[in-house]
Amino acid sequence: MEFIYSLTPFIFDWLDLIVRWIHIIVGIAWIGTSFYFNWLDSRLDREINKDDIDGELWSVHSGGFYHINKLKGPPKNFPKELHWFKWEAYTTWISGFALLIIVYYLNAESIMIDKNINDISPFIAIIISLIFLLGSWFIYDFLCKSKLINNIILFSIICIIIATFLSYLLTEIYGSRAAYIHVGACLGTIMAANVFRVIIPSQKNMVESALNNKQPDLKKGLDAKTRSIHNNYITLPVLFIMISSHFPFTYGHHYNWLILLFISIIGASVRHYFNLRNKKQHKVWILPIAALGMFLLMLYVSVPKIIQKDMIKTTKDQISFSEINNIIKYRCGVCHMNKPTFEGFDDPPLGLVFESPDDIVKNIEKIKAQVIDSDIMPPGNLTGITDEERNKIRLWIESGANINN
Ligand code: HEC
Structure with missing residues (x-):
């Protein structure tokens, strides 16, 4: 018994390692396929003259040539096996949530709660976390279903304002690192729920309609397209948040929520550049502006530290x-x-x-x-x-x- 008790911390360390490893692997598979299909769709040669083919693409990889056709409608004869891409998303969310439990919920006292900010009990901290995960999905889903979705710019601005407010709120509830991770977890939940609640149901509808010789629900198809574009943009901030734990000068800064906002906007604009480039619109100016933004952010974070350092040096105190x-x-x-x-x-x-x-x-x-x-x-x-x-x-x-x- 004593032995098992002393083994417990090691078990948790290894569980952390294994689940984190799985999370990264399935996450790469998810983001990888999502980036790939996004790229594929934009690079299809649509000028071919074949009745049932919307576009085709040739590529070379892994020791062979690949010839891909995108059909205009459903296939006349359904293949024996149709590949879906959904478990990548689901397992990324599940492993991410398991990590949240192993790393944060089980160590709520030392890692989630910062007594200087908010003296809450671990139980309350966990309940707040769950409310944020679910709540952010409901708010986002509500906005997507409202008329606002027809105005892309207004929709994006309102989403950014709400997300910024929620991240600020999180920094007022938890310690800085837990606050950052929760923003990532909320965005990740939105992404996975988009797949689970909208994208996959729309694809199921497409397949079922084809099998029953019916027209697919066009609205479902359009919604799925919108959500998948949203996921495409959200990916970059989420990935930044996942690596941010290596950079204490971001999450540990006094205005960490503001830094997160700026880095997210810079990341999303770089994604926007590539999305436009895939549509053959070359707005190259986005890249130097993003780089300049990153440089200014660096100055904003580090210049005060340099000044402070100089002030201390002049005191000439010898510290033993x-x-x-x-x-x-x-x-x-x-x-x-x-x-x-x-x-x-x-x-x-x-x-x-x-x-x-x-x-x-x-x-x-x-x-x-x-x-x-x-x-x-x-x-x-x-x-x-x-x-x-x-x-x-x-x-x-x-x-x-x-x-x-
Ligand atoms: C109340 C207990 C506690 C005290 C006091 C404490 N730490 Fe820590 N420290 C922790 C915990 C818990 C972690 C692990 C945090 C994590 O995994 O995110 C940690 C992690 C660290 C790390 C590694 C961070 C990383 O992610 O690589 C360093 C460095 C560190 N502490 C330095 C210090 C220093 C220096 C002090 C004193 C000024 C200090 N700690 C005081 C509990 C404490």
């Missing part, structure tokens, strides 16, 4: 290592030690230990990213580190992270 060691011992060590003393931690999080000077020096870049470039650690500032202490760590690192003074 023993002072730094004490700060880290009291503010971080309670969790990041071999036998953590902080309630609820049986093992050091992510195996990160800061007990010896060597441990600290070895992880200096990570510490800088979590404590100085952002305020992510300590989570929810549970140990009450002060700005002055953060500045001392910064100054010590700047002056060469010397452990011998």
Whole structure:
């Protein structure tokens, strides 16, 4: 029994690894087929003169030539096997939700909740999360079914405003990283629900109508097309959010929701450029503007830090290592030690230990990213580190992270 108990954290680490791995694999399969069919449809040669063929395409890949025809209507004789592309989407959502449970719900206290922002119980945090996942789909679906959908620009602007408001709200409810992941999870839920509720039902209708010699429901077909275009644009922000956990200067920024908005707009506009290019409209100017946007965002995030750094340098304080060691011992060590003393931690999080000077020096870049470039650690500032202490760590690192003074 004791043995199984001590195995538990390892089981969760491995579960995290396996489910994350699956999530990425099926996600690639989903986005891959979706990008491929999008590309395929735009590159079809439509100038061929064959009665039943809408367009054709030749390609070479994996050691062979492929000749693809898109039919104008349903096939006269249905093939024995018709391939659908839906499980890629469903399994991506299912594995994503499983990850949300393994990584966030089960560690709600330390990873979702930031006591400085909102002192809620894990149960409430999880309920709010579920409300956001479902609610964002209902709001989006409602807008898609309203008259607003006929005005693409107005529809996009309203969706962006609502999404921005919801991300802001999330940063006021959860810790920054959990807030970011929830925006991604809401968008991912919308994408998967689009497949499940609209795109696949429309395709089923197409197949059934063909088999029964009936006209397919045109409205269903048009709705499916719209939703699949939406998914195409939403993909880029979602993928950014998934990798954002490696970039604390984004999710850890004071205006993280604003940064997310800008990066999403830049991503969607690059997607827009490629979609237009597929339609043979070459609006190349979009790309340098997107690059400029990224550059300005970088300046916005980093210039204040450079200025702050210069101000600290001029104080010429010498920071001794023993002072730094004490700060880290009291503010971080309670969790990041071999036998953590902080309630609820049986093992050091992510195996990160800061007990010896060597441990600290070895992880200096990570510490800088979590404590100085952002305020992510300590989570929810549970140990009450002060700005002055953060500045001392910064100054010590700047002056060469010397452990011998
Ligand atoms: C209350 C417990 C707690 C305290 C105190 C704490 N941490 Fe952490 N730390 C965590 C947890 C939990 C994680 C894992 C977070 C995750 O997986 O997202 C973590 C992760 C980290 C990481 C790795 C982040 C990454 O994603 O690579 C670093 C670096 C870190 N902490 C540094 C610090 C420093 C420096 C301090 C002190 C200023 C500190 N921590 C204080 C709990 C704590």
